[in-house]
Amino acid sequence: MFNEHIFDYLRTDKLPHIWCPGCAHGIIVGSLLRSIEKLKLDKNKIAVLSGIGCSGRTPGYLDMNTLHTTHGRSLTFATGIKMAKPELTVIDVMGDGDAVAIGGNHFIHACRRNIDIKAIIFNNNIYGMTGGQYSPTTPINYYASTAPYGNVEPSFDIVKLATGAGASFVARADAYHIALLDNVMEKALSHKGFSVVEVMATCPTQFGRRNKMKEPYQMLDFVAERAVSLKKWQEMSEEEKKGKFPIGIFVDEQRDEYVETYEKNVIEKAKRGEK
Amino acid sequence: MPNIELMSGNDAVVKAAIMSGCKFYGGYPITPSSEIAEGMAKELPKVGGKFIQMEDEIGGIGAAIGASLTGVKSMTATSGPGFSLKQEHIGFAVMGEIPIVIVNVMRGGPSTGMPTYPSQGDVMQARWGTHGDHQIIALTPCSVQETFKLTFEAFNLSEMYRTPVILLTDEIIAHMREKVILDEAKNYKIIDRVKPSVQSEQYKPFDNKYGLVPPLASYGEGYRFHITGLTHDETGFPTSNPNTVEKLQERLRDKILKNRKNFDWYEERMVEDAEIIVVAYGSVARSAMRAIKDARRENIKAGLFRPITLWPFNYERIKKLSKKCKKFLVAEMNLGQIVGEVERGACGVKTKVDFLGRANGEFITPTEILSKIREVMNV
Numbered sequence: 120m121f122n123e124h125i126f127d128y129l130r131t132d133k134l135p136h137i138w139c140p141g142c143a144h145g146i147i148v149g150s151l152l153r154s155i156e157k158l159k160l161d162k163n164k165i166a167v168l169s170g171i172g173c174s175g176r177t178p179g180y181l182d183m184n185t186l187h188t189t190h191g192r193s194l195t196f197a198t199g200i201k202m203a204k205p206e207l208t209v210i211d212v213m214g215d216g217d218a219v220a221i222g223g224n225h226f227i228h229a230c231r232r233n234i235d236i237k238a239i240i241f242n243n244n245i246y247g248m249t250g251g252q253y254s255p256t257t258p259i260n261y262y263a264s265t266a267p268y269g270n271v272e273p274s275f276d277i278v279k280l281a282t283g284a285g286a287s288f289v290a291r292a293d294a295y296h297i298a299l300l301d302n303v304m305e306k307a308l309s310h311k312g313f314s315v316v317e318v319m320a321t322c323p324t325q326f327g328r329r330n331k332m333k334e335p336y337q338m339l340d341f342v343a344e345r346a347v348s349l350k351k352w353q354e355m356s357e358e359e360k361k362g363k364f365p366i367g368i369f370v371d372e373q374r375d376e377y378v379e380t381y382e383k384n385v386i387e388k389a390k391r392g393e394k
Numbered sequence: 395m396p397n398i399e400l401m402s403g404n405d406a407v408v409k410a411a412i413m414s415g416c417k418f419y420g421g422y423p424i425t426p427s428s429e430i431a432e433g434m435a436k437e438l439p440k441v442g443g444k445f446i447q448m449e450d451e452i453g454g455i456g457a458a459i460g461a462s463l464t465g466v467k468s469m470t471a472t473s474g475p476g477f478s479l480k481q482e483h484i485g486f487a488v489m490g491e492i493p494i495v496i497v498n499v500m501r502g503g504p505s506t507g508m509p510t511y512p513s514q515g516d517v518m519q520a521r522w523g524t525h526g527d528h529q530i531i532a533l534t535p536c537s538v539q540e541t542f543k544l545t546f547e548a549f550n551l552s553e554m555y556r557t558p559v560i561l562l563t564d565e566i567i568a569h570m571r572e573k574v575i576l577d578e579a580k581n582y583k584i585i586d587r588v589k590p591s592v593q594s595e596q597y598k599p600f601d602n603k604y605g606l607v608p609p610l611a612s613y614g615e616g617y618r619f620h621i622t623g624l625t626h627d628e629t630g631f632p633t634s635n636p637n638t639v640e641k642l643q644e645r646l647r648d649k650i651l652k653n654r655k656n657f658d659w660y661e662e663r664m665v666e667d668a669e670i671i672v673v674a675y676g677s678v679a680r681s682a683m684r685a686i687k688d689a690r691r692e693n694i695k696a697g698l699f700r701p702i703t704l705w706p707f708n709y710e711r712i713k714k715l716s717k718k719c720k721k722f723l724v725a726e727m728n729l730g731q732i733v734g735e736v737e738r739g740a741c742g743v744k745t746k747v748d749f750l751g752r753a754n755g756e757f758i759t760p761t762e763i764l765s766k767i768r769e770v771m772n773v
């Protein structure tokens with residue numbers, strides 16, 4: 120998997136990164152960069168945004184046009200960038216808290232518009248940066264700093280949420296099955312339209328420690344054991360599916376992209392003086 | 395034939411924004427600002443610009459900031475509750491030094507308040523609404539013609555100083571129809587942000603080398619820079635080094651305060667011999683103008699000070715005036731906001747500061763101001 124060319128896309132002077140040893144965030148960034156490199160994308164034409172959180176520190180390390188925005192709102196900035204300069208490839212890195220808690224509304228509307236933004240969600244099932252509070256994807260009965268008796272809130276299924284909201288590319292991968300992650304990442308980057316990649320990540324420091332998985336390998340095992348390929352998933356009984364999640368590509372459709380449609384249907388008409 | 399049109403304050407914002415070269419609007423509709431969104435939705439695509447109605451006001455300003463970073467002049471407009479929602483991102487634009495214009499058409503509050511009634515209740519929110527110590531520029535027009543002009547100025551200042559600028563109008567100015575001499579625009583400057591002239595390797599988005607306002611590159615033009623809402627060094631990368639942070643904070647402050655003389659706009663009427671100076675801004679200044687004329691007819695020496703640049707507030711001018719007059723009367727449609735600033739300006743002198751204000755949705759009339767002038771002058 121190692122690809123030395125990804126250094127061309129890094130601000131190496133900003134390293135080392137702030138992530139804890141054993142954090143999966145770096146695994147996801149590695150995959151993202153390999154895909155960018157494989158597609159030979161021009162780094163001058165890539166904008167990478169993020170919200171706030173551990174995942175949110177990603178753009179700072181990338182030698183591209185980068186914006187570390189506010190918690191949960193990065194998709195709004197991304198929308199402005201994509202509309203104003205459609206030739207840019209716009210990648211938005213979000214935590215689970217960013218994407219589906221505080222930013223949930225922006226997320227579903229970006230899906231609905233099908234604007235060409237690649238939304239990469241680093242889902243570590245926890246608020247990593249702020250000290251391990253539960254997120255909308257913390258599994259039931261797991262512990263968090265604000266769930267000292269175990270979490271009682273049902274989780275969002277981000278894949279279903281994105282699908283229902285209208286995203287034209289929706290995939291889930293994880294930080295253990297790297298071949299799939301790379302594959303999905305590359306497809307998302309090549310897709311025209313709103314593309315969601317939920318990556319099941321790990322946070323040994325804030326999630327693992329509270330849930331008897333403080334070693335990074337334990338957390339990676341926790342992900343690996345629950346991830347099931349989509350094909351296999353479809354053959355499993357409801358009982359067998361409990362506590363597990365499917366990985367793969369769930370939606371991959373060509374649909375009208377928002378900015379193109381705006382340019383065609385609104386700008387063209389307005390310039391011709393039509394209504 | 396001069397080019398004259400009858401239009402509302404909100405129409406004037408749209409007209410001037412397009413003429414200023416605005417190419418992006420992101421917003422969410424709310425009374426009494428919605429006509430700005432409607433106008434921009436219609437006019438922007440005609441000039442190749444883009445309009446988007448976002449899912450809320452936070453999204454509206456977020457999109458506008460994003461668009462601005464690609465190099466296009468961008469704006470948003472809102473009122474009341476929507477202005478509250480925008481506050482976090484106003485702070486982001488301050489910290490990231492991203493040019494953007496925010497129009498806030500003031501309506502009655504707090505909360506949903508009185509959506510269709512006028513107010514000047516957001517004056518302090520414009521100043522201090524976003525968290526953290528910061529400077530902000532806010533301009534307040536008192537006519538449709540002036541709304542037209544100040545919209546140009548708002549874009550210019552935001553571009554010149556890499557900062558969010560708030561155009562603070564009110565429901566009366568926004569919905570009132572007056573003639574606007576569009577040819578006036580020929581006398582207005584249109585200023586664009588300074589872009590870097592160095593090679594991309596040498597570019598630092600917050601370079602101290604250029605004095606108070608560093609050049610701003612655009613995304614996609616080869617500069618590959620980083621912007622964060624965290625305190626940062628010259629490269630834009632986060633730091634909490636107290637010396638670096640202090641330098642940043644001071645520059646952010648100084649770029650507004652030390653340049654204030656360049657946009658220190660106000661109007662004065664008959665202040666030379668005035669014993670009482672009415673301080674009023676926005677729509678209320680119109681009543682005040684009439685009231686001081688009526689007072690003069692009754693031989694009361696009344697004058698008017700009308701701040702056009704509301705923030706940063708002109709304390710020095712108040713101090714100067716306070717040495718001439720006996721009394722200030724501050725009239726505003728709130729329960730007392732700018733009056734406190736006038737008191738600060740007049741602090742240490744004997745001039746008394748009186749107040750006439752309310753927040754019940756009713757406009758302050760010339761007669762009321764006149765009665766109050768008589769009352770405080772004991773006539």
Ligand SMILES: Cc1ncc(C[n+]2csc(CCOP(=O)(O)OP(=O)(O)O)c2C)c(N)n1
Pocket residue numbers: 171172173174175189190213214215216217218241243245246247248249254
């Ligand atoms: C408006 C706002 N509310 C709360 C916070 C505090 N905060 C910062 S990051 C974060 C959660 C981060 O969790 P997630 O998005 O999952 O990212 P992770 O750190 O796990 O990668 C919170 C609550 C904030 N920065 N802004």
Ligand code: SF4
Pocket residue numbers: 137138139141142143144173174243247248321322323324325326
């Ligand atoms: S706290 Fe968790 S998410 Fe954050 S860097 Fe450490 S391991 Fe990663």
Ligand SMILES: [Mg+2]
Pocket residue numbers: 172214215216241242243244245246247254
């Ligand atoms: Mg998280």
